Amino acid sequence: MRDPQEFDAFYRDAGERLLVQTYALTGDLTAARSAVRDSFIVAWHHWRKVSRLDDPESSVRPHAWRHAQRRHTARLWHKESGIGADVKATLDALATLSVTQRKVLLLTQLATVTMPQMAREVGLPLEDAERELQTAASQFALALDIAAADIPIQFEGLAQVTSAVRFPRAPIVRRAGAARRRTHTTVGVVGAVAAFLLTGSLVTDVTGVRPDLDFRVGQTTSSPTSSPTASGSVAATPEVVLDESTLLTEAQVRRSAPSRTWSIRRTGDNSEGSGLLAPCQQARYADPRGTAALVRTFAAAPSGKEPQATVLQLTEESSSPRAARRAYTTALEWYGACLAERVQLLGTRTIGFVGDQAMLMTLRSFDAPVQTMSVGIARTGAYVTTTIANVRDEERPDVDGAAGLLADAVDGLCTLPDGGTCAGAPRPTDADPLPVGAAPAMLSELDLPPVTGVERPWVGTEPRRALTNVAATRCDDASFQGRFEGKPFTNNLTRTFLIPEARLPVRFGITETVASLPRARAEKFVEQIRTRLADCSDKDLGTDVVRVSHVDEAQTDITVWDLTTEISDNESVSYSMAILRNGTSVAQLTFVPDGSATLADGTFGAVAERALQRLARLPRP
Structure with missing residues (x-):
């Protein structure tokens, strides 16, 4: 049996979200509104099946997107008049992406889906979908001249535009869905559907009340807690109370x-x-x-x-x-x-x-x-x-x-x-930590311990392409750019964490650089770094190298060193460095303290372990 209240709740809950997504996909608010509305009519038609799905929204969304694209293809990329410059800029940036790129970006930014679910919805293998997402995010951010972490903010303006849209009340949508179901049982289904759409029965109730109810309010005009019964009387909906x-x-x-x-x-x-x-x-x-x-x-x-x-x-x-x-x-x-x-x-x-x-x-x-x-x-x-x-x-x-x-x-x-x-x-x-920020394969401020004698917060720079590896030491001179043994580094990013309010020297901080390589090359890359560190004290007499820990397993490698380098006859710099591999992903992590402003014993190793956990989220090459 179909449950109207369950459908009405779904309609209120998912409608606004689907409208923002569909508007962002097409840039056409009129097409988006019509497509989302019609998709809910179809959903009620098939509600017995749709309601049994773990995520009914995943069934309605493709229908809305397809219908919006069909309505939209007859015109150029369309922007509503009267919208703000920021919304226009967002739509223009989306227009630079392919349809698939727009879809993967919108699914990850505006829908609650996992990466495998996103890949299935766009019909791509997971690795291909992840590559499309990376390309989409990079091009979108580049078009708007923003950091990747600011991408979600750009969609807030679209939500403000769509919030002014009014949809038919849920009972009207259900009646339209029921009519659609009935017409599908007749020989003249095509003519009946055409007549239904042309009469405008979707936008006017049989009582003559024009639909003016959006997704955020109740389902009837008489009372927000009432619904019509079969006899036409109004029955109060029981108030839900937790004891x-x-x-x-x-x-x-x-x-x-x-x-x-x-x-x-x-x-x-x-x-x-x-x-x-x-x-x-x-x-x-x-x-x-x-x-x-x-x-x-x-x-x-x-x-x-x-x-x-x-x-x-x-x-x-x-x-x-x-x-x-x-x-x-x-x-x-x-x-x-x-x-x-x-x-x-x-x-x-x-x-x-x-x-x-x-x-x-x-x-x-x-x-x-x-x-x-x-x-x-x-x-x-x-x-x-x-x-x-x-x-x-x-x-x-x-x-x-x-x-x-x-x-x-x-x-x-x-x-x-x-x-x-x-x-x-x-x-x-x-379990591995949950993804954080625009670069979930890298450390975040949440992963970092306090610094001795410092009561100010860590602040990370925006992850950027690793044209230069700031985490490299004099011993390894590792590059995460270009090629390694004929294979290119991909997904290469770098970022640095500082405590700007503490007024520490500029050399203080934690820097991480990550990249992807084919599995065999990744293993050779970290082995090369270990070899260079092992030989460093002999080749550079001004540097002392102590290996603190080393774990080499089939899926992961992690090695941590403490280094001291003389920079003059009277001054030396001590720092810690780790080289990491998780499958096809490699990373280098370096911490440079300043006198008493340092990490507690053993803490850097724990930070490196956390970096290894997060590194698993870096896409394959």
Whole structure:
């Protein structure tokens, strides 16, 4: 049986997003509006099948894009009159791309899809799709003279243009879809559809009310919480409320940290104040269109040598599991790509046997007082719950305790009508960090530890093509440009991290350079660097080289050195360098300290390990 409420929620949720995407694809707002509207009519026609898909939007989007392109091909690239110069510039930049390049760029910027999903949607092998995406992003950024990291900002203007568009109310769309289904059962289907489109029945209700409802408001003009029944009367839609009994209890929190005495401090819907409950949280709710939310905080006073600790749970209910999946992804991005200054990501783990999806991230904020946070995020059905165990110390996080707490949180929700999978025995498993920024294969500020005696944040330069390898040392003189043994370096980028507010010497900083080579060449490249470093002390008497660590495996190589180079009779410079390989990707990482402004012992090696994890995201050559 087809569920009108589920379709209406999907229509409200996906419509604006699809309109922005389709407008960006064609530059034609009229064609985009008509195509998106008609695609939802078709979706209701086939709703029994479409609603069973994991991502119904992936079924509607290709239909909207195809129809918009057909409507648009009869005219030149079209821009609406009255739009701003920034929007015109964005459309002009998009017009320089091929249709495939526009599609891959829009799917990654304006849709919630994975790279394999993006490749399938454009009908390309993953490697080819990734190359098209790189080309598209580079050409788009070049056309606008912007950094790659600023690409998402350029689409905000398009969203402002499309926000003024008004669509038919959902019941009208459903009636049009039902009419389409009926006409498909008759011999005269072509004539019936043509008559249907020409009569304008899609833009005027049978009652004579002109459609003026956009995606953000209710489904009827009589009441935002009402819908017509079969008899024509109006039945109130029940208000969805999360009961406080679904939240964690003191006993459950005590079980995760039994050495402390816990008490509930606050329970509410997070509607007061800023709504920002943790350093990395970017908005009040992960799903701003969710149907309900509850937050509860617990506190444990300092006891003996144990520092102050708090536990927080934020639960949100979305209109559907699909919307909850998006909210889950948003929450992961808040913490996995945290934008707060002086916060370091210590670890990322998947949590098996907890809900439909679950991850745990450990972060540390180095602003006083230092805080260590274990952030668990899980989804069960239409619910997303976040638990944050926060200790005011550099205490080693209790991963098992945090995973158990998240499992308890899921068990409080999974038995509800819109719940999903419950929790078994949680199984934390180390995972690569989530992608961050415009160059996800490179380090970000989130990966960097504090510098001794410095209380200012790291700031990274924009990743740029590695025409010069600033990470190279006198010993290796490594180049990531041109060719290596006949094969070209590709995907070569470099960036440097500084602490500009600390007024340190210009030589201070961390520099990373990355590139791709065929597998055999990548292995030879890192071996060549190791050989040069091994011979350096003999060839350059002014340089001392100490190999700190070395791991050489089938998929990965990593070697770390400490070097000291005399630059005069009275002065020398000490620094650390690492050479890395992950499959076909290679990287060089160099840290130059300044006196007491340095990293704690062993910390550079940990940064190199994180760089190795991120390097796996660099496209193949």
